[in-house]
Amino acid sequence: MPTVVRFxxxxxxxxxxxxxxxxxxxxxxxxxxxxxxxxDMARQAIQMQMWHALAMIGIAVLMIQQGCRALISLSGCLMAVGTVLFSVGVALTAFWGIHPGPVAPTGGSLLMGAWLLLAVGVMRA
Structure with a gap:
């Protein structure tokens, strides 16, 4: 199994x-x-995290079936980083009222970018 799929x-x-x-x-x-x-903020972040966990499983399955194409692999990696940043940023705010600057918005932007890369990667596959 390729390293990126295992990751x-x-x-x-x-x-x-x-x-x-x-x-x-x-x-x-x-x-x-x-x-x-x-x-409520934590619930929304948890839902986003679970949906993106499932999406990453789908991306990994796609890479197993179609090969590890660069854009699709990159989309999965961006999704992982975006999930961490978004979830941690929202959790800090939800539980402790700490607003860690642009952490959650950066994570959300990476998630959106990951979805766009996935779309482009699939169209080129």
Whole structure:
């Protein structure tokens, strides 16, 4: 199995695991553990994380079937980095009220870029 595929599958599994864990914490922690409006913010970030974990699994499967094409591989890697930045940025705000500058927006921009690269990569495949 190519290294990039192994990375994406491992990363996606860990992202899904932490999304399930975050979902449980968000559902069961008392309100005092969240900044104002943080519970809803955390739920949205967890949903985004889970959807992108599933997307990375799909990208890895595509690479297994079609070969590791550069744009598709890059889209998966950008998706991984974007997921981390977006999720961490939102979690810091949701739980502690810390606004870490452009971390979440940068992650979101990387996620959007990853989807565009995937579209271009699939069209060129």
């Amino acid at each position: 994406l599958l491992c990363f996606a599994a860990l992202a899904a695991f932490s999304a399930v864990m975050g979902g449980a914490l968000t559902a069961h922690l008392p309100d005092r553990f969240f900044a104002e409006g943080g519970r």
